[in-house]
Amino acid sequence: xxxxxxxxxxxxxxxxxxxxxxxxxxxxxxxxxxxxxxxxxxxxxxxxxxxxxxxxxxxxxxxxxxxxxxxxxxxxxxxxxxxxxxxxxxxxxxxxxxxxxxxxxxxxxxxxxxxxxxxxxxxxxxxxxxxxxxxxxxxxxxxxxxxxxxxxxxxxxxxxxxxxxxxxxxxxxxxxxxxxxxxxxxxxxxxxxxxxxxxxxxxxxxxxxxxxxxxxxxxxxxxxxxxxxxxxxxxxxxxxxxxxxxxxxxxxxxxxxxxxxxxxxxxxxxxxxx
Amino acid sequence: xxxxxxxxxxxxxxxxxxxxxxxxxxxxxxxxxxxxxxxxxxxxxxxxxxxxxxxxxxxxxxxxxxxxxxxxxxxxxxxxxxxxxxxxxxxxxxxxxxxxxxxxxxxxxxxxxxxxxxxxxxxxxxxxxxxxxxxxxxxxxxxxxxxxxxxxxxxxxxxxxxxxxxxxxxxxxxxxxxxxxxxxxxxxxxxxxxxxxxxxxxxxxxxxxxxxxxxxxxxxxxxxxxxxxxxxxxxxxxxxxxxxxxxxxxxxxxxxxxxxxxxxxxxxxxxxx
Numbered sequence: 001x002x003x004x005x006x007x008x009x010x011x012x013x014x015x016x017x018x019x020x021x022x023x024x025x026x027x028x029x030x031x032x033x034x035x036x037x038x039x040x041x042x043x044x045x046x047x048x049x050x051x052x053x054x055x056x057x058x059x060x061x062x063x064x065x066x067x068x069x070x071x072x073x074x075x076x077x078x079x080x081x082x083x084x085x086x087x088x089x090x091x092x093x094x095x096x097x098x099x100x101x102x103x104x105x106x107x108x109x110x111x112x113x114x115x116x117x118x119x120x121x122x123x124x125x126x127x128x129x130x131x132x133x134x135x136x137x138x139x140x141x142x143x144x145x146x147x148x149x150x151x152x153x154x155x156x157x158x159x160x161x162x163x164x165x166x167x168x169x170x171x172x173x174x175x176x177x178x179x180x181x182x183x184x185x186x187x188x189x190x191x192x193x194x195x196x197x198x199x200x201x202x203x204x205x206x207x208x209x210x211x212x213x214x215x216x217x218x219x220x221x222x223x224x225x226x227x228x229x230x231x232x233x234x235x236x237x238x239x240x241x242x243x244x245x246x247x248x249x250x251x252x253x254x255x256x257x258x259x260x261x262x263x264x265x266x267x268x269x270x271x272x273x274x
Numbered sequence: 275x276x277x278x279x280x281x282x283x284x285x286x287x288x289x290x291x292x293x294x295x296x297x298x299x300x301x302x303x304x305x306x307x308x309x310x311x312x313x314x315x316x317x318x319x320x321x322x323x324x325x326x327x328x329x330x331x332x333x334x335x336x337x338x339x340x341x342x343x344x345x346x347x348x349x350x351x352x353x354x355x356x357x358x359x360x361x362x363x364x365x366x367x368x369x370x371x372x373x374x375x376x377x378x379x380x381x382x383x384x385x386x387x388x389x390x391x392x393x394x395x396x397x398x399x400x401x402x403x404x405x406x407x408x409x410x411x412x413x414x415x416x417x418x419x420x421x422x423x424x425x426x427x428x429x430x431x432x433x434x435x436x437x438x439x440x441x442x443x444x445x446x447x448x449x450x451x452x453x454x455x456x457x458x459x460x461x462x463x464x465x466x467x468x469x470x471x472x473x474x475x476x477x478x479x480x481x482x483x484x485x486x487x488x489x490x491x492x493x494x495x496x497x498x499x500x501x502x503x504x505x506x507x508x509x510x511x512x513x514x515x516x517x518x519x520x521x522x523x524x525x526x527x528x529x530x531x532x533x534x535x536x537x538x539x540x541x542x543x544x545x546x547x
Contacts, residue, residue, distance in 0.1 A: 003392030010389030014375070014382075021377040021419070084373035088435075091337050092390040093362040265341045268289050268334075 007094045011102025012109075019110065030114055033064050034121040040185070041126050054217045057128065059184040062211060065115045065142065066149050066204055067175055072107040073100075073153025074171045078160040087270050096257060100157075104150045111146075134214040134229035141210045141235065144242045148203035151249020152178075158260035161269055178202050203245045210238035278348065279443060279475030280313040280336070285345035287331055287499075305331045307499040309345070313492075315442075316473040318465070320480060320490030322523060324530070328499040329479035330369075333447045336477065337367045350443060350475075363391070366436030370448040372428035376421040380406070380431045383420060384438060391439045398438055405434045408467075410460045426457035433461060437468070444468075446478045450485060458485070465489055483519040493519070497527040 019026055037060040044053025080086040089099065122128055156174055160167030181188070181195060182204035188196060199205045216229040232239075264270050287306040293299050306328050313319040323329050334340040336347060338358040347354040352361045374383045381399065388398030403413065409430040420428055429449065436444060446465075450458045462485060468474045480486050486493055487507045494504040503510060503526045507519055514525035524530055 006389050006392045006394070010386050013389060014378075014386045017378055017382045017386075018375060083375050084371060085375060087334075087337075087339050087369075088367075088373060088387070089390070091339055091362055091365075091367065092387075093359055093392075094390055262341070265339060266343075268331075268340055270339055271334075 004098055007098045008102040012106045015106040030117055034118050037118055037122055038125040051217050054215055056185055058211055058215055063184045064118055065111050068111045069107055069146055069149045070153045071175055073104055074156035076103045077157045078168050081160055100154055132216055132229055137214040137232040138211050141207055144239055145203050145207035147246030148242055148249050151253040154253025155256050158257050161260050161264045178204055203242055206238040206241045210235035277315040278312055279315040281348040283310050283346045285309040286343045288343050305499050309501050311494055315475050318469050318476040318490045320478050320486040320493040321496050322486055322493055323496035327496045329496055330447055333445050336445055338362055364441055365443045365445055366441035367445040368432050368436045368449045370451050372432040374420045377419055379417045379419055381416050384435055387435045388438050402434055402438055405437050409464055426453045429453055444474055444476045448480055487519055495523055495527055497529050502527050
């Protein structure tokens with residue numbers, strides 16, 4: 001057990017120090033995320049629409065959190081291939097579960113800190129009144145949806161094993177599709193009919209739906225603005241779907257990862273230039 | 275032979291390469307052709323061969339990074355394929371390119387590696403300092419980012435990484451390529467001491483005849499994926515009536531060590547279409 005804890009800590013230790021060494025880039029990306037969130041939120045302010053403003057802020061914050069979670073896990077193998085350290089990680093006596101758990105833990109920590117900074121900075125632009133929101137409930141939804149997104153990230157993380165560049169490109173396209181179909185800034189009903197089925201398999205759709213209810217802003221303009229956020233019991237359906245997605249996607253992600261790792265070891269694709 | 279450190283039996287490895295998109299053509303490269311050899315526990319065994327001869331592929335199979343297509347490997351009694359996790363606990367590997375997180379310091383890279391093997395950070399740090407000192411790296415360099423170090427210094431950190439876990443078996447893939455003469459000597463002296471004091475089994479691949487002759491009790495010649503001869507340096511020279519190991523290699527392999535895996539008659543015989 002002690003050995004597993006040390007091995008998990010190895011990935012946290014590495015990623016903490018890498019973040020520290022690349023701090024200027026972390027600041028740049030966070031600055032961009034703050035500006036991006038603020039400009040999106042100010043659209044609602046300009047229209048004088050409180051519900052729209054809250055919906056846009058929620059969408060931007062949730063997307064910031066979940067997309068960082070997804071992309072950092074998905075790119076964890078890309079980074080190792082760029083550095084040339086992938087073979088050394090794969091020949092260490094570490095189970096893939098411990099490896100990916102360590103990577104995911106740091107990413108969750110990083111995403112939470114980054115989102116908290118964005119929220120704090122947003123207060124400088126907008127009078128953000130969250131007193132009526134069910135903040136505790138939102139945190140529960142975020143925790144449950146994180147598991148599903150980690151599973152998605154694990155599946156995407158294998159793409160760079162096939163090809164470092166193509167893998168990173170495919171990850172970005174996949175992330176873009178998630179952004180489009182999940183109704184981050186709009187209700188999914190406004191999507192073309194042929195695209196809507198995709199929104200039902202994105203965990204972000206359910207996370208957004210639940211958070212909107214918990215914020216008291218409902219799903220669209222047709223619904224009246226609530227005076228208070230809904231209790232957690234009103235988002236049971238979304239929580240169950242998210243939990244189910246997580247329960248399927250994490251083992252599926254690990255399984256896909258193991259399959260591709262085996263394939264890479266048969267074909268010699270672990271090499272830096274492979 | 276005493277207890278066996280490495281036992282390689284009829285090892286085969288193929289790679290398939292695909293070229294083209296619409297009319298794709300597949301080429302098969304026979305990277306390892308029925309390789310068999312044994313290394314006793316505590317012995318240093320050298321593999322000499324030109325670029326593309328299969329040395330690194332063989333090391334990767336032994337390091338559990340490649341799955342063989344046929345044959346079997348036993349490392350300190352553990353079988354590959356089958357007991358990879360047990361093997362990983364017992365091997366250290368140094369490759370020709372010192373693969374590190376270049377922005378991280380030597381300390382951070384080494385501690386990360388030690389933690390991956392479940393070591394306690396404090397004792398790992400102490401041991402890392404001892405090894406680096408023996409290899410002749412100044413202590414102040416310990417906290418410098420790897421990207422600010424010379425190739426020789428980086429390679430010393432790479433060797434330290436492999437030795438941190440006290441592995442009974444070391445796989446060294448051209449560990450001194452590109453090092454200056456002083457660094458080369460430091461590393462060679464250290465490896466000699468490691469074998470004599472700790473009884474570490476070492477498999478060393480190299481292009482460097484003098485280094486191989488100095489460090490290795492026995493040497494195998496590898497060319498185009500085949501092990502074509504093995505023995506002590508003197509046996510190999512006698513076998514080919516050659517004055518030097520270099521000449522012995524040319525006589526037995528039909529190829530010079532600085533050529534890229536092509537035989538003297540110009541055939542790249544390992545590729546099938």
